[in-house]
Amino acid sequence: MGIGNTRHCPTDSPTGDIAYLTRSEHRIPTLVALTKRPRSRSELCELTGVSSSTIRRTVDEFENRVWIRKDGYQYVATRLGESIASGMEELIDRIETERKLRDVWHWLPDEMDRFSIETWADLTVTVAEPDFPYQPVNRFESLLEGTTTVRFLRPEVALMDPCFDVLTRLIGDGVDVTLIDRPNCHTYFRSTYPKRSSEMLQRDNFTVLEHEELPPYGIGLLDDRVVISCFERDSGTIRALLDTDVPAVRDWAQSVYERYEPDARPLEPQRAVE
Incomplete structure (x- = not known):
């Protein structure tokens, strides 16, 4: 030797x-x-x-x-x-993964504990920094571009500018979009964007469902990526966005979405008009 x-x-x-x-x-x-x-x-x-x-x-x-x-x-x-x-x-590499997760760990779903450290390393973590508060929103905007399906549980990040503009365009292009959120959240966004909301609700490829008891995080299922949006518990401010293409995370996210979808009810027509 x-x-x-x-x-x-x-x-x-x-x-x-x-x-x-x-x-x-x-x-x-x-x-x-x-x-x-x-x-x-x-x-x-x-x-x-x-x-x-x-x-x-x-x-x-x-x-x-x-x-x-x-x-x-x-x-x-x-x-x-x-x-x-x-x-x-x-x-x-492991410490770099820990460093990007430590500040958002208390906002993550408890189920994240079940995933291996190697899975954590494959997460793209985008945090709202004091100087760049819209980084999670901008990240999701880039993920929306080009997708052909959107299913989102607690889709607040998708309804913020500029994501809402992209979402509106996707719906106009025929992309299938299903949003499951709390009634008060739908009421807020319909009052904020009355004309566009009314036009979107008339599209057959746009489905709005309501559920009273949703998890404290958002789950988005796009073509190739799974999105987890993390909210500040008291204010509801979006603090971080995680996205990945790891199959194990997608299987978990799919199961969470399917857990809530059967009990979600369509938006009432009268409330939609209002």
């Missing part, structure tokens, strides 16, 4: 090695880069943006730990180094 004469560097503990790798931002990228192909010290300097002396110390430490070996004027990762680099990349 070419490492028989390598100096071994004892460490206090596994967490000591982890701490070493994470104390400087260039170390993990350096090790990962050496798993791809051999590289010289000058290449590593250019890649990481650190000085030659810093890279020299880094590769010396890596060699001491048997994570890399020298091959002429270049360095290449050993199998041990490849294992460490892969593990660190996986750890970083």
Whole structure:
């Protein structure tokens, strides 16, 4: 394996090695880069943006730990180094997933606990930031474009500008749309958009259903994506939008939608006119 004469560097503990790798931002990228192909010290300097002396110390430490070996004027990762680099990349990916979910976790459906961490990593999470409060709305607008079916439980995000404009156009193009929401929510949006609401309700491909007891989150089923809209419990403000194409999440979302649909009733004609 070419490492028989390598100096071994004892460490206090596994967490000591982890701490070493994470104390400087260039170390993990350096090790990962050496798993791809051999590289010289000058290449590593250019890649990481650190000085030659810093890279020299880094590769010396890596060699001491048997994570890399020298091959002429270049360095290449050993199998041990490849294992460490892969593990660190996986750890970083997992923490990145946790970071994007931690601020919205208390708004998510309790059923999210049942999904694997790998499933969480495939979620696209769009959060309403103080400087960009409409990011979830804009994300949903982009998802609406091009879909040929829309089924939505608690569709408040779909009824906000500019999503409502896209939804209106889709209905005019013949896209099948079914919305299940609370009566007071339908009343609000009909009063806000009376003309367009009246025109939409006359379309055969647009169905409005009412249900008194809906979950505290929204479920949207589009062609290729499942959408979960998260609301602030007191104000009803949309705080985050999650979307994914993971089959397990779609199966769950479909089951939630089908749980409420049989008990939902059509909008009363008289109230529709009003």
